[in-house]
Amino acid sequence: MTLYGYWRSSSTWRVRIGLALKGLDYTNEPVNLLHSAQLGDEHRARNPMGQVPALADGDVVLTQSLPILEYLEERYPQVPLLPGSYAQRAKIRAMAEVVNSGIQPLQNLAVLKHLDTHSVDRGDWSRHWIDTGLRALESMATGSGPFLVTDGPTLAEACLIPQLYNARRFKMDVAAYPRLAVCEAACLALPAFQQSHPDQQPDAVV
Numbered sequence: 249m250t251l252y253g254y255w256r257s258s259s260t261w262r263v264r265i266g267l268a269l270k271g272l273d274y275t276n277e278p279v280n281l282l283h284s285a286q287l288g289d290e291h292r293a294r295n296p297m298g299q300v301p302a303l304a305d306g307d308v309v310l311t312q313s314l315p316i317l318e319y320l321e322e323r324y325p326q327v328p329l330l331p332g333s334y335a336q337r338a339k340i341r342a343m344a345e346v347v348n349s350g351i352q353p354l355q356n357l358a359v360l361k362h363l364d365t366h367s368v369d370r371g372d373w374s375r376h377w378i379d380t381g382l383r384a385l386e387s388m389a390t391g392s393g394p395f396l397v398t399d400g401p402t403l404a405e406a407c408l409i410p411q412l413y414n415a416r417r418f419k420m421d422v423a424a425y426p427r428l429a430v431c432e433a434a435c436l437a438l439p440a441f442q443q444s445h446p447d448q449q450p451d452a453v454v
C-alpha cells in the first residue's frame with residue numbers, strides 16, 4: 249500500500265494510526281501542503297477534493313480518512329478499529345464523526361486561507377470550533393478505563409489524538425478536557441501511536 253499524505257495532517261495521521269494498529273506495511277509518499285502539492289493535477293487525479301490523505305492498495309485508490317479506515321477494517325480485520333457491541337460501535341463512529349465533521353473541516357487549510365480574505369482571525373475561529381467539539385467528546389467519553397468507549401484504542405482514538413495534536417498547534421490547553429487528556433496519555437504510550445506520530449514521519453520538519 250502507498251499512503252499519500254502530509255506529516256502534520258491530522259486526517260493523514262488517522263490513517264497512519266489504523267495501519268499501525270493493524271500492523272500493515274506501507275510506503276509513505278509525502279504531498280507537501282505548504283507547496284500546495286495537494287492541488288496539483290497529479291494529486292487531484294488521486295483525490296479530486298485536493299486533500300490528503302489518499303491510500304493506494306494495489307490498483308484501488310481510496311480517499312477520505314474514515315472510509316479508508318473502514319476499508320482497512322473490512323479488508324484486514326485483525327486488531328479491530330470497531331470492536332464491541334452494536335451500541336459501542338455506533339458510539340465509536342459518533343465520536344469519530346464529531347472530529348471528522350464537527351471540528352476538522354471547519355479549520356482545515358483551505359478554510360483558513362479563505363478566512364484570511366474575510367479578515368477573520370484564524371486562531372480565534374479555530375479555537376472556537378475545536379473547543380466546541382472537544383467539549384462534546386469530553387462528555388461522551390464514558391469508557392471505564394482510559395480509552396473513550398472500549399478497553400483499547402479504536403476509530404474514535406484514531407480521530408481524537410491527531411485532533412488534540414492540532415489543538416496544541418493553536419495554543420490550546422488540552423488539560424481543560426481531563427478525560428481526553430487521560431486517553432491521549434494512554435494512546436501515546438502505545439507503539440502504534442508513537443511510530444505514526446507526525447514528528448516521526450520522513451517529511452517532518454521539526
Ligand SMILES: N[C@@H](CCC(=O)N[C@@H](CS)C(=O)NCC(=O)O)C(=O)O
Pocket residue numbers: 256257258259260281286298299300301311312313314348353356357358359
Ligand atoms: N474529510 C477528509 C478531510 C481531508 C482534509 O481536510 N485534509 C487536509 C489535511 S488534514 C488537507 O488536505 N488540506 C489541504 C487544503 O485544505 O488545501 C478526510 O478525512 O480525509
